[in-house]
Amino acid sequence: MPGRRRSRRARIADHALLRGAAEVARTLEPEGLVVGTVGNVSVRTGPTVHVTPTRTGYAAMCARDLVMVDVASGVVLGAGTPSRELPLHLAVYRARPDVGCVLHTHSVAATAWSFLDEPLQPELEDLAYHGIAPVRTSPHADAGTEALATAAATTLGPDTAVLLGRHGVLTVGATPADALLAARVVERQARVAWLVRGAAPWATGVASAVLDDVAGSSTG
């Protein structure tokens, strides 16, 4: 049984991670990073991941509500039904041994930028300061699919954040607080990027004709 041989100190640290993930989940809607039960968060403890359950309100989310899943096999080990984006979380954990938390949101400005199929730019000092840049956009794939999981993990590479094409945002961190900070910074960066793009499309070296093409292709 995964986790059985973890030390007492490790188990205390694990519980702190779970509490942190639940706290982040409770933060998502009040901060406007999601509406309703979309989005999801998970933390890794040893060989297992604990992910928010599907279609469950975040307002009263507790550590015990998280659904335990074996990272290697994807088998659900505990009670509950995990988020349908479980494959997305597992793909990142399998590719990134350094990651302890995965956070997926639909924050407005960053999600809108994900329709442009281009990196989030210009890169502000905020991204560099927090070690988040670059923020690339993964190819579009349907929500909840292995295709989305593969595209996201591949595009993320060694980075801290990735925009999911025509969908939303994924950030990672060693802890839930790290992943939440990255989500906040990316959303703030995206708001600035849209203001710059709206006021001066040429400022980022993107011609108006390209923007017109993007506008035409992003309505489907």
Ligand SMILES: [Zn+2]
């Ligand atoms: Zn989503």
